[in-house]
Amino acid sequence: MASEERTQPGEERGGEELIGPDDVAYRLELTPAQLKVTWTALKTLMDDLGHDEHDVLEIVRQVLAKLPDEHAIRAIRLP
Template sequence: MATEQPDLIGPDEVAYRLELTPAQLKVTWTALKTLADDLGHDEHDVLEVVRQVLAKLPDENAIRAIRLDQPR
């Protein structure tokens, strides 16, 4: 008989911290924005989570100012 495992991380707890370079941040923001724009009406729960993540990132103007073609 299987027993249910309790959630290891609560729904409002931080699950992961991620350090990104400016270029990685821009790519991440762009991917999430594209995903949000492409989600359908049946995926409102996923859209809400994507919007919550985007809200934690810098605003669109700050992201657009990041240049990907800068030399390393």
């Protein structure tokens, strides 16, 4: 592919979405402390979402399901 045709993940090219709704869009490596902060932020977001934000709530639940369980996260000590 020529460099002028390259797109970033999530961009469209020729009317086609490059990343499908069930495709992996990004991989992320986290330190234990970063993982704990990420998990805590997602739990806080989930608790703050209203009833009218059901779609976002479901996505947050799906992401949390990919992370270690609460017991494992709580065992991580922050510096």
